[in-house]
Amino acid sequence: MIPAKISTKERILNESRRLFFEKGYETTSIQDILSALDIAKGTFYHHFQSKEELLEEIAVQFSKEAHAAMLNEIGDLGNEGTGLEKIRKALVVAHNWKKGKSEEIRFLLESLFSASNLQLRDKIRRKSVGLSFPLFASLIVEGQKDGSLKSNLRADHLTSIIFDLSDALGEKVAFHLLGRSKDSEAEIYELMVSYHTTIEDLLGSPAGGLDYFSREEWSELARLFKGEKTPSPIEEPLQLVANAG
The missing domain is CATH 1.10.10.60 (Homeodomain-like)
Structure with a gap:
């Protein structure tokens, strides 16, 4: 061929x-x-038209690749999985995809989180949200119908709120990974736990329903993004967290 x-x-x-x-x-x-x-x-x-437009296209490519990976995994669950299980599966896939692309994603973070690229970063964020918003909104509707999610709020409103929360957390995580934050690795993880608990409460998910991301997993991901070879010391374990930014 x-x-x-x-x-x-x-x-x-x-x-x-x-x-x-x-x-x-x-x-x-x-x-x-x-x-x-x-x-x-x-x-x-x-x-x-410019190098900036080229970077924008590359960043959108990354979003499309992650989105396609999530769709493939969620599709494998078919009618057997609940809306909650599919959301959790999507988060697991996104986490593993980030681990596999850690060096390239770090280059994106370094490029997009510079002061000169604020507008470009916002433009890329809107495009990425536009790509994945319908998927998560549909999974929330599915979870509300099958009873795995107890929230009675509109699915599109819930998705919008959750994406805004995730964007704010993602910025804090990015600054930490780039060495531009005074917060320690443990403090960032505790912040993730708080965001995660808030999202579970918003969705009406059972406590721990979205858990998959441990303290050790966060340390491993942080090392990958920072290019560190040796393990960082692990402080006492905290609860699992679903949102890794």
Whole structure:
């Protein structure tokens, strides 16, 4: 079977993703991309107006990959799983996907959490939310119908509130992973637990219904994102937490 031909836009995206990851977003120039691909400047600008637009497309690619992984796993549950079980499954898949992409996601965090990219980060966040919002809203409706979630609030309202909470937590986690926070690893984890408990209460989930993320798992994820080779000392274990930002 003859492999499908890769479009010029895909080539630019793939090579830029590689260069950004290896050299860093700020230090990679458009000329670096042109030279690596041996294409003219006009060819690049036919597909992308700027380096910022290119980063936006790459970040959205990441969101689409994570979303596709969640859909595949949730689909495997079919009609056997409850809405609560499918939400938990989606969170597990997202967590494992982040672990497998830790180095690339760190590059995204470093790029998007710079002062010069605030507007771009917000734009990417809105696109990512637009991608996954319908899925989580539908799973909440499913959980309300099958009784696994007891909240009587509108599913779209619950999803909006939960996404806002997750976004706020994600920012705090990102700053910690990038070494820009005074909070310790244990303090960030305790904050995760508080957010997690709040989300369970909002959904009307049984206590622990979304648990899958232990203190040890958080330490492992933090080491991966920070590029550390040796384990960090584990303080006394806390309860499990579902939302890892």
